[in-house]
Amino acid sequence: MSLTLDFLISLLAILATIYVVKFIRHRRAFAHLPGPPHDFLWGHLKIYGETQALFPPLPHFQAIITTIAHKHRLPGVFYMDLWPLGPEQLIITDPEFANEYITTRRLPKHALQADFLDPILGKGNIIVANGTYWKRLHDMIAPAFTVARTFKMISQVAQECETFHHLLNEHATGLEVVHFEKAISALAFDIISKSIFGTIISSQKRRSDDLRNLDTIVKEEFAIRNTWSPLTKRRLNRAKEQAIRSLEESIRSKLRTRFDAVNIHDVDLSYKQNLCILDLILRDYVQGDSPRPKTMDPQFESMAINNIKAMFLAGSGTVTDTLCFAFMLLSAHPEVVSKLREEHTRVFSSDVATITKILEAEPQRLKQLDYTNSVIMETLRIYPIGNTGRAPDVPGFINYKGQQLPLKPETIICPVQHTWQMSPDVFPDPDKFFPERFIGMGKAELNAWRPFERGYRSCIGQSLAMEEMKAVLLYTVQFFDLVCHDLKPNKEPRVSWTKMDMVFGDRAFQEFLTEAKPRDGMPFLVKQVIQ
Numbered sequence: 001m002s003l004t005l006d007f008l009i010s011l012l013a014i015l016a017t018i019y020v021v022k023f024i025r026h027r028r029a030f031a032h033l034p035g036p037p038h039d040f041l042w043g044h045l046k047i048y049g050e051t052q053a054l055f056p057p058l059p060h061f062q063a064i065i066t067t068i069a070h071k072h073r074l075p076g077v078f079y080m081d082l083w084p085l086g087p088e089q090l091i092i093t094d095p096e097f098a099n100e101y102i103t104t105r106r107l108p109k110h111a112l113q114a115d116f117l118d119p120i121l122g123k124g125n126i127i128v129a130n131g132t133y134w135k136r137l138h139d140m141i142a143p144a145f146t147v148a149r150t151f152k153m154i155s156q157v158a159q160e161c162e163t164f165h166h167l168l169n170e171h172a173t174g175l176e177v178v179h180f181e182k183a184i185s186a187l188a189f190d191i192i193s194k195s196i197f198g199t200i201i202s203s204q205k206r207r208s209d210d211l212r213n214l215d216t217i218v219k220e221e222f223a224i225r226n227t228w229s230p231l232t233k234r235r236l237n238r239a240k241e242q243a244i245r246s247l248e249e250s251i252r253s254k255l256r257t258r259f260d261a262v263n264i265h266d267v268d269l270s271y272k273q274n275l276c277i278l279d280l281i282l283r284d285y286v287q288g289d290s291p292r293p294k295t296m297d298p299q300f301e302s303m304a305i306n307n308i309k310a311m312f313l314a315g316s317g318t319v320t321d322t323l324c325f326a327f328m329l330l331s332a333h334p335e336v337v338s339k340l341r342e343e344h345t346r347v348f349s350s351d352v353a354t355i356t357k358i359l360e361a362e363p364q365r366l367k368q369l370d371y372t373n374s375v376i377m378e379t380l381r382i383y384p385i386g387n388t389g390r391a392p393d394v395p396g397f398i399n400y401k402g403q404q405l406p407l408k409p410e411t412i413i414c415p416v417q418h419t420w421q422m423s424p425d426v427f428p429d430p431d432k433f434f435p436e437r438f439i440g441m442g443k444a445e446l447n448a449w450r451p452f453e454r455g456y457r458s459c460i461g462q463s464l465a466m467e468e469m470k471a472v473l474l475y476t477v478q479f480f481d482l483v484c485h486d487l488k489p490n491k492e493p494r495v496s497w498t499k500m501d502m503v504f505g506d507r508a509f510q511e512f513l514t515e516a517k518p519r520d521g522m523p524f525l526v527k528q529v530i531q
C-alpha cells in the first residue's frame with residue numbers, strides 16, 4: 001500500500017517538474033518575440049482577458065486582437081502566448097504579408113479549426129479538410145458555385161427576394177419589430193437549399209425544421225462551451241444531439257431518395273444537366289462504377305451529410321450576418337441610402353414585379369450595381385464575418401521585414417483582416433462608413449480587402465454571396481425605411497479604434513459563435529417609403 005503511495009507521489013513530483021520545466025521554457029521563448037507586453041506567469045492570457053472584458057459578452061477575437069494591436073502599436077506580425085489555455089498564435093495584421101504568405105502558399109488548415117467546427121458539422125467537412133481529401137471535395141462541390149452557375153441561380157434568388165419583400169411589407173407599419181437575423185436567415189437558407197437540393201424549401205413562409213435544427217445545433221454547442229456546469233452541459237448536449245439526429249435524418253432521406261432515383265431511373269448526372277450539390281456529390285460516387293453501386297456506402301453517406309451541413313452553415317449564416325450589419329450601417333447613413341435608391345431605380349426599376357422580370361431575363365444586370373457592390377464591400381471591411389487559421393507548411397522560421405521569426409509545427413497562423421481593415425494606414429478614416437472608397441480602387445489596394453480570404457482556400461461561395469446580397473438590397477432599400485429598434489448608444493466608446501458604439505450601442509460589436517454574428521437578432525422597425 002505504502003509502496004503504491006510512494007510510487008504515486010514520485011510520479012506526481014516528476015509530472016510537476018516536467019510541467020514546470022515546460023512552463024519556464026515556453027514563457028522564456030516568448031519573452032523576446034514581437035507581441036504585447038509579456039508576463040512570465042500569465043504569458044498574454046492576462047492582457048487577452050483584460051481586453052476581452054472591455055467588450056460586451058462573447059466578443060469576437062478579431063476585435064480583441066485589433067484592440068491589443070492598436071493599444072500596443074504592434075508590428076504586422078506578432079505572437080500571442082495563450083498557453084496553456086490556447087495555442088500559441090502567430091498573428092498577421094499586415095495585408096501585404098498576408099498576401100505574400102497566405103495567398104501565394106498552400107498552408108493547410110490548422111487542426112484546431114476541425115476541433116472548433118467538427119462538433120457542429122461532423123468530421124470530414126470541406127471547411128477544415130486538408131490534402132487530397134480536401135481536393136476531392138473541392139472539385140466535387142465547386143462547380144455549383146462558378147460565376148456562370150451563380151447567374152443561372154439568379155431567377156430563383158429573385159423570387160426568394162420578392163417573397164422577402166412581401167413579407168417585410170406585411171410588417172411595414174413602423175410599429176412592429178422585425179428581427180432581421182431571423183428573417184434573412186430564412187431567405188438565405190432557402191437560396192442555399194436550392195443550390196444543395198435543386199428544390200425549393202420555402203423556409204421564409206414556414207420556418208423549415210432543417211433551419212430550426214441547424215440553429216439549435218449552433219446555439220447549444222456554444223452554450224455547452226460557455227458553461228462550467230457538467231449537468232447543464234449534459235442537458236444542452238442532449239438537445240444538440242437530438243437536433244443533429246433530426247437534421248441528418250432529413251438530409252439522409254433526400255440523399256437516399258435521389259440515389260435511388262439515379263439507380264432506378266438511370267438519371268443523367270452529366271456535368272451540365274445537374275448542378276445541384278446533391279447531384280454533384282452523387283456523381284462523384286457513382287461515376288465510373290459499372291454497374292452502379294446498389295446501396296450507399298455508410299462512409300460515403302456520412303461524408304455527404306456532413307458536407308451538406310457545411311454548405312447549409314457556410315451558405316446561410318455568413319450572408320445573414322453581412323446583410324444585418326449592412327442594414328444597421330445604412331440605418332444611420334441616409335446619404336448612402338439615397339445613392340443606393342438612385343442606382344436601383346436607374347439600373348432596374350422601382351416596381352418589384354418589374355425587377356423580378358428583368359432579373360429573370362437578364363441576371364447579369366446585377367453586375368451594373370457598382371455602388372451596391374461597394375456598400376457590401378464596405379460592410380465586410382468594417383464587419384468581416386469569417387477568419388482562417390492555418391498551420392505552417394514548413395515549420396522553422398519565417399522572414400518578416402528582415403527578422404527571422406520562429407514557427408513551431410503546432411503554431412496557429414491567424415491573418416486578422418479586421419485589424420488592418422480598421423487601420424488608418426490601410427483604409428483612411430476606417431471608422432467611417434464610406435462605400436465610395438471602393439469605387440475605382442486599384443488591384444493592389446484591393447488585395448487588402450479579404451473577407452472571403454484569398455488563395456487556394458478562399459470562399460467558394462463568394463460569387464453567389466455577393467450577387468445574392470446585392471439582390472436583397474435591391475428588393476428592400478428603395479421600398480422601406482429601417483430604424484434600428486431599442487438602440488442603447490454608449491456614452492463613451494468602449495475601445496479606442498471605433499466610435500460606432502456611440503451610435504449603435506453594443507450592437508456595434510460582433511458576437512463570436514461560428515462566425516462573427518450580430519447581437520440581439522438585429523431588430524428593426526420597418527416603414528414603407530412614401531414614393
Ligand code: HEM
Pocket residue numbers: 113126127128138192310311312314315316318319322385386387388389451452453456457458459460461462464465
Ligand atoms: C458574406 C458571405 C460569406 C463570407 C464573408 C464568407 C467567408 C469565407 C471565408 C473567410 C472562408 C475561409 C474560411 C477558412 O479559411 O477557414 C470561406 C470558406 C468557405 N465558404 Fe464562404 N463566405 C461567405 C458565403 C459563402 C456561401 C454563400 C457559401 C456557399 C455554400 C460559402 C461556402 C464556403 C465554403 C464551402 C468554404 C470552404 C472552402 C474551402 O476550404 O475550400 N461561403 N468563406
